[in-house]
Amino acid sequence: xxxxxxxxxxxxxxxxxxxxxxxxxxxxxxxxxxxxxxxxxxxxxxxxxxxxxxxxxxxxxxxxxxxxxxxxxxxxxxxxxxxxxxxxxxxxxxxxxxxxxxxxxxxxxxxxxxxxxxxxxxxxxxxxxxxxxxxxxxxxxxxxxxxxxxxxxxxxxx
Ligand code: HEC
Numbered sequence: 001x002x003x004x005x006x007x008x009x010x011x012x013x014x015x016x017x018x019x020x021x022x023x024x025x026x027x028x029x030x031x032x033x034x035x036x037x038x039x040x041x042x043x044x045x046x047x048x049x050x051x052x053x054x055x056x057x058x059x060x061x062x063x064x065x066x067x068x069x070x071x072x073x074x075x076x077x078x079x080x081x082x083x084x085x086x087x088x089x090x091x092x093x094x095x096x097x098x099x100x101x102x103x104x105x106x107x108x109x110x111x112x113x114x115x116x117x118x119x120x121x122x123x124x125x126x127x128x129x130x131x132x133x134x135x136x137x138x139x140x141x142x143x144x145x146x147x148x149x150x151x152x153x154x155x156x157x158x
Contacts, residue, residue, distance in 0.1 A: 040104055041095060043112065044123065050115040055146045058110070067151030070144055078132065083155040093132045100155045113149045 045051075057063030072081070078093065080086040083100035090097045098105060120135030121127055136145065 041125065041129075043108065044125070046109060046112045046115050050118070051109075051111050053111055053114065055110045055114070055149055056143070057146050057150050060150065063147045064150045064154050066144075067147035067149070067154075070140065070148050071151050074136065074139070075148070083152065089132075095126075095129050095131050097132075100152050106156055110149050110153065113152055114145055117145045117148055 071079075076087055077089050078085075078087040078097050079100065080090065080097075085097040085099040087097065116133065117140075118135065118137035121129075121131035121133040122135055126133060140148070
């Protein structure tokens with residue numbers, strides 16, 4: 001009488017372990033999915049008509065100071081006073097506001113920054129994501145947009 005009971009018990013234990021093992025592999029699949037969803041947004045290539053421009057104020061301290069004033073008036077509300085993406089309107093925005101001091105922003109070109117200030121989120125993938133980045137091309141002339149580029153570049157640690 002005793003032996004069949006033990007066999008049944010061993011079988012039950014084996015089944016339990018098998019089910020537990022399957023459960024574990026489900027969990028790790030789920031985690032993998034969450035990781036890929038939190039990857040930073042891939043930046044599109046700068047279109048040729050923007051990629052061919054050069055900042056007339058590169059390294060000019062006066063331009064950086066003027067750029068700082070323009071930034072404080074129009075950008076700090078979202079991007080934050082020191083560019084960390086923590087302005088008063090930032091919390092509600094999805095996709096989140098870029099932190100200009102982040103390592104991930106270090107290698108972004110002046111031309112890309114100028115393009116994004118000019119056209120905001122009018123291009124893909126930002127348009128479909130309903131990004132809150134405003135186009136400023138009709139609000140600021142080219143020189144003022146370059147001054148803001150210079151200011152943003154002065155915020156990163158390069
Ligand atoms: C209403 C909120 C808001 C305002 C105002 C705003 N931005 Fe943005 N900006 C965003 C958000 C959100 C993103 C990130 C999503 C994206 O790239 O579109 C962004 C992205 C950017 C980028 C691209 C960064 C990257 O990661 O590639 C630049 C450059 C930029 N903003 C500059 C500015 C400047 C300069 C101003 C002011 C003239 C400004 N923004 C005003 C919300 C804002």
